[in-house]
Amino acid sequence: MKKNLSQNLKSEFPSTLKQKLIQRATDGSLRSLKKSNSDLIDFSSNDYLGFSKNKFISDFVLEKLNAYSNELHGATGSRLLTGNYDMIEDFESHLSQYYNSEASTVFNSGYDANLGLLSSIAQRQDLILYDELSHASIRDGIALSKAKAYKFQHNNLEDLEGKLAKFQNQFDTIYVITEHVFSMDGDSADVEEFIEICDQYAAYLILDEAHSIGTISKKGLVSYSQEIFARIITFGKSFGSHGAAILGSADLKAYLVNYAKSFIYTTAPSVETTARNWGGHLYFESSFKDFDALRQNISHFRDQLGISNLTGFFIDSQSAIQSCVIGGNEKVKSISNQLQQDGYDVRPILSPTVPKGKERLRFCLHSFNTKQEISKALFKLSELIN
Ligand SMILES: Cc1ncc(COP(=O)(O)O)c(C=O)c1O
Structure with missing residues (x-):
């Protein structure tokens, strides 16, 4: 029976938190969940190679589930308890082989992956140097670690080198991410320059390859696997699924298994997810036709920018991510809405996700976009902003 309580317990929302939501609405940056509209032409998903809908991969999942076990689909526990099933170990071996890594986790x-790696490796006497535009997962991992951390200017090797020179004798270990x-x-x-500078200052390099595998490269920095301390690959982008792996030495794996809390205190990925990630890799490795189609679309997109007088608005990029910096949350949202009304799913990226004044439209290109769709979308955009 419900107890008779005083009036101190409340289910209503604390006013300080309410105020934060109101502030977001005032800044035009209030987020809300919207159903994605699959009728629109996809210029926004991370499914760069269309693998989320790939029939070979779906068939592979069923086949593997039958081959490994007719029953087990869920992981049933953490990797250190009951969740360390055969397929996940075989998949890790496959990753190590493909990416030329001693071990993968x-x-x-x-x-x-970023949270577990960064929060666990860097000790109190260590330093982490990170690019100022690093992803939230990198920043959060750093925030959870005991190490000192400084950012360097975006892609600025001189600034990084200056910091390495200044701090090289003040810390036990320096990590650069x-x-x-x-x-x-x-x-x-x-990355080759990063490797050289880190080598010069005996710093450990960590490379996040989330958006590079399958878009600008087939295996990432595979030839530098001995020089890079850790590489993070993800399965939610080019592989159309979800999950990630950290590639590195066997010692790094042993360390993560013992100290990375986001590995230890969580249920392992399901058997189905592992089968999907494995199938995605096998399909990718068997034919690079989707990769080649994406590369051609990226070239076409860059050519069309010139023709549509848009080059000046776009950040220089050879990847699947093409960002048109416009400035102002309301302005970017309005142009995105107009593009969506015309059938193009191009999303606004607002502050505070990006700095104020750098609000943008982010085009994500795919292997399955057609050249005509790209040309037409850019023509429409040039009408809206030129
Ligand atoms: C650079 C980078 N690292 C890590 C992540 C996180 O990956 P996931 O979506 O698998 O959590 C993202 C996601 O967008 C990212 O952009």
Whole structure:
């Protein structure tokens, strides 16, 4: 029976939190969940190669489920308890082989991978240097670690080198983290230069490959697997599924299994998810036709920018992410709405996700977009902003 309580307990929302929502609405940045409209032409999903709808991969999932077990579909527990099933170990071996890594460790998402890695490896006497445009998962991982952290200017190797020179004797270990392709700008880090500088200062390099595998490269920085301390690959982008893996040494794997809380204290990915991620890799490795189609679409998009007088609005990018910086939450939302009314699903990226004044439209290109769709969408955009 319900007890007779005083009036102190409340189910209503605290006013300080309500105020934060009101502030978002005032800034034009209040987020809400909307159903995605599959009738629109997809210029916004991370399904760069169309693998979320790939029949080979779906068939592979069924086949693998039957081959491994007729019963087990869920993971049933954490990897350290009952969730370490055969298929996930076989998939990790496959990843290590494909990406030329001594070991790989699967996580439930790229967010979990970055959180677990960064929060666990860096100790109190260590330093983390990170690109100022790093993804939220990298920043949150850093925030949870005990190490000191400083950002360096976006893709600015001089600034990074200056910081390495200044701090090299003040910390036990220095970690440098950057993204191969940046999620909001679509531009790329010059990873070979990063490797050289980190080598010079004996710093450990971590590379987030979430948006680069399957878009600008087939295997990421595979030839530098000995030089890069950890590479993070994700399955929610080019592989059309979800999950992630950290590639690195066997020692790194042993460390993560012991200390990365987002690996230890969570249910392992389901057997179905693992089968999907494995199938995605096998399909990708068997034919690079989707990768080639995407590369051609990226070239076509960049050519069309010139023809439509739009080059100046776009950040220089050779990846599947093409960002048109417009400025102002309301203005970007209005142009995005007009493009959507014309049938193009191009999403606005608002502040505070990007800095104020750098609000933008983000085009995500895919292998399955047609050249005509790209040309028409850009023609419409040039009418709206030129
Ligand atoms: C650079 C980068 N790293 C990590 C993540 C997180 O990956 P996931 O979506 O698998 O959590 C993202 C997601 O957008 C990302 O852009």
